[in-house]
Amino acid sequence: MRISALADAAGLPLATVKYYLREGLLHPGVATSATQATYDTSHLRRLRLIRALTGAVGLSVQQARTILALVDDPGDDLYATLGRAVSALPPTVAEASADDPDPYPRARAALEALGQVYDPGFAAVAQLESALAASEAAGMPISDERLLAYGRRLRDIAAFDLERMPREPHAAVEYTVLGTALYEPVILALRRLAHQDVAARRDLGG
Amino acid sequence: MRISALADAAGLPLATVKYYLREGLLHPGVATSATQATYDTSHLRRLRLIRALTGAVGLSVQQARTILALVDDPGDDLYATLGRAVSALPPTVAEASADDPDPYPRARAALEALGQVYDPGFAAVAQLESALAASEAAGMPISDERLLAYGRRLRDIAAFDLERMPREPHAAVEYTVLGTALYEPVILALRRLAHQDVAARRDLGG
DNA sequence: AATATTGGAGAGTCTCACTATCTAATCATG
DNA sequence: CATGATTAGATAGTGAGACTCTCCAATATT
Numbered sequence: 151m152r153i154s155a156l157a158d159a160a161g162l163p164l165a166t167v168k169y170y171l172r173e174g175l176l177h178p179g180v181a182t183s184a185t186q187a188t189y190d191t192s193h194l195r196r197l198r199l200i201r202a203l204t205g206a207v208g209l210s211v212q213q214a215r216t217i218l219a220l221v222d223d224p225g226d227d228l229y230a231t232l233g234r235a236v237s238a239l240p241p242t243v244a245e246a247s248a249d250d251p252d253p254y255p256r257a258r259a260a261l262e263a264l265g266q267v268y269d270p271g272f273a274a275v276a277q278l279e280s281a282l283a284a285s286e287a288a289g290m291p292i293s294d295e296r297l298l299a300y301g302r303r304l305r306d307i308a309a310f311d312l313e314r315m316p317r318e319p320h321a322a323v324e325y326t327v328l329g330t331a332l333y334e335p336v337i338l339a340l341r342r343l344a345h346q347d348v349a350a351r352r353d354l355g356g
Numbered sequence: 357m358r359i360s361a362l363a364d365a366a367g368l369p370l371a372t373v374k375y376y377l378r379e380g381l382l383h384p385g386v387a388t389s390a391t392q393a394t395y396d397t398s399h400l401r402r403l404r405l406i407r408a409l410t411g412a413v414g415l416s417v418q419q420a421r422t423i424l425a426l427v428d429d430p431g432d433d434l435y436a437t438l439g440r441a442v443s444a445l446p447p448t449v450a451e452a453s454a455d456d457p458d459p460y461p462r463a464r465a466a467l468e469a470l471g472q473v474y475d476p477g478f479a480a481v482a483q484l485e486s487a488l489a490a491s492e493a494a495g496m497p498i499s500d501e502r503l504l505a506y507g508r509r510l511r512d513i514a515a516f517d518l519e520r521m522p523r524e525p526h527a528a529v530e531y532t533v534l535g536t537a538l539y540e541p542v543i544l545a546l547r548r549l550a551h552q553d554v555a556a557r558r559d560l561g562g
Numbered sequence: 563a564a565t566a567t568t569g570g571a572g573a574g575t576c577t578c579a580c581t582a583t584c585t586a587a588t589c590a591t592g
Numbered sequence: 593c594a595t596g597a598t599t600a601g602a603t604a605g606t607g608a609g610a611c612t613c614t615c616c617a618a619t620a621t622t
Contacts, residue, residue: 229552
């Protein structure tokens with residue numbers, strides 16, 4: 151398959167495919183001459199993944215590149231790889247100053263209330279802190295009760311996710327990293343729909 | 357309070373505050389002369405809300421303006437208002453062509469499996485469709501089992517949210533619209549942290 | 563032989579979210 | 593009350609990001 155056929159198959163403008171090649175999101179085809187290369191289904195699959203990440207998930211090209219690089223070339227430590235993936239995901243959050251003894255007080259309190267480990271090195275802790283701070287600043291702080299309600303259900307979801315993790319290391323990384331990113335929009339959409347559904351039922355009931 | 361004091365209090369550059377005024381995100385102060393106006397704590401609160409929406413929640417200025425307009429001036433129909441808010445939230449999704457008999461097949465099947473109402477006019481349905489399609493295109497389709505697992509927990513979360521809704525209509529709209537947007541980053545961060553926690557426990561246990 | 567396509571590089575475009583500059587009027591202060 | 597600082601409001605400029613276009617020489621295809 152030549153590049154224009156690839157672009158057609160993916161439903162993308164040729165110029166965009168060339169752009170992704172240039173940016174290193176898409177691996178080059180096999181060169182057959184100075185002005186020709188062939189592409190296969192791996193390129194097509196990759197393009198679909200790129201569009202899923204930059205589209206529905208809402209990543210920038212830079213963020214998508216980071217995620218793709220982790221999937222392509224995971225280290226031997228699933229933990230560290232997941233950590234790197236999470237810190238590439240939005241929201242991007244400023245790094246805490248090294249000398250702050252308690253950089254994420256809200257997140258620390260929240261995790262203690264939930265009985266979960268608090269590791270300030272994990273990017274999601276900073277993300278939680280900024281999300282809690284934003285809610286508070288906007289005048290809608292999150293109560294402990296709400297935190298517990300949310301935390302318990304999300305823990306169930308996370309447990310479900312991990313139960314399905316493939317055993318083979320490379321597949322496990324791919325599943326974990328992509329599953330974290332790709333399923334987030336599903337989760338948000340389901341919550342929004344559940345609001346509607348629960349409200350509808352409540353009204354009908356009385 | 358004058359505009360520079362307001363900017364200082366909010367921790368924002370003066371030029372940015374002026375920009376929000378121009379864009380209609382921030383209501384004008386009370387003019388005391390041709391070149392002077394005074395601002396109060398309502399302006400400060402609004403600035404904090406704007407930054408929460410454009411920062412942690414990740415909305416564009418245009419999206420934030422839509423959300424803020426809904427909170428400021430809700431219709432008498434909470435349903436319709438929530439619907440408008442949801443369609444202002446990312447991901448932005450293309451409208452289905454009017455003559456398509458089944459524009460959201462994946463979302464329809466999903467909601468049927470969950471036993472929830474399927475209303476193709478609700479923006480979150482289109483968002484769910486695009487999230488499911490993206491997962492599928494990326495090679496990680498969502499099984500019914502997973503959908504049920506997620507759906508049940510998110511329904512619990514939604515039920516919790518609605519139980520806490522204030523009675524007074526204006527407050528209810530504010531709570532619902534802002535709660536939908538502001539708590540989403542919290543939910544994503546908690547899931548990411550739960551992955552880490554569950555994985556850690558699993559490793560310790562076996 | 564004539565026409566089309568390609569890889570690769572560079573430049574152009576469009577949107578966004580600010581950020582800066584300017585002007586005339588008004589304030590604050592010594 | 594003179595003088596420097598601020599202000600509202602308008603216009604213009606900036607830098608990043610994600611494409612999109614144009615070129616060119618070298619093949620491919622017909």
